[in-house]
Amino acid sequence: MRLLKGINNKNHMKRNRKKLKTITAVSMTLLLAMLTGCSSAAVSKESSGNSGNANKEENTNSSGSSGGDLVIPLSGISEEASFYPMEVEGISLEVIAVKDSEGTIRTAFNTCQICYDSGRGYYEQSGDVLICQNCGNRFKMSQVEVQSGGCNPWPIFAENKIVDDENITISQDFLKEATVLFENWKVEY
Template identity: 55%
Template sequence: MKKSRKLNFTIIAAIIVVLTGIFIFKFAINDSKNSVELADIVISKSQITDKVTFYPVKVGKTNMEVLAVKASDGTIRTAFNTCQVCNGSPRAYYKQEGDTIVCQNCGNRFSLDMIEQQRGGCNPIPIYRENRNEDAENIIISKELIENNKGLFTANWKTK
């Protein structure tokens, strides 16, 4: 009887060790899938239209977003999807309505043609041509520029 209990205890202990190992391995795999290393944002010019395209990125625990759109003159405009005035609010981001974007915090409307044309106020923070790399096919926004602008986004950005 004692040998049987000892054998049962050993089997149960082995099962617990195996299950714990599987759990730890699974957690490590899932964690590595969710933690994407920050990289350059590459925007294919051929895919940009008059409908705003949003490019989410994460720096550490901070969620950020870059937007790109083709203006009426055919140029591609880029900006960080937040503003200086409403910054700090979880709703300090824009959504497109027709040929404008609308701040989800204060409701200010901003023409698509004005994206990247001015800085300050309740408009998306521009990423000017001199701050990005560009060739015939792509616009590249460097991970360094993204990291350097992390402070534009708050920890609770776009959470409500």
């Protein structure tokens, strides 16, 4: 009787191992599909020949710094995205500032919350949308600084900046925290 019980346990363990292998294989397949789906959108975007680089170069603005803080003049923000490059502790990073169609000023880091470590997870403007250069996802200006998480520009919420009548100020300490998002930013492969 004990022997039968041992055999039954072994058969039960084999079935559980087989189920676990199947679940693992399905999970890995789904994960791979999600990752390649994000990258394939960028490939189809690239093959269309619409890079948008000229538009970004024209709209890159200089900003002042106060003790290492990023200071963005409100007067320079319009419905066309402005890109504010900065170097913090040897890491290049960039902030986007834009006014949406209702006049709300929005800020975000110029990196995608999902694609940031791909080397191509940054945005360029095309018309009235920002396009991730890795996955090709598009975002209206009204969507910037709205969501945290997902494949969209990394928001800089109100608690992470000071807005007065003339400027938006983002502290150097907050910018230092964000350098991890830019360690592999705009890397050519």
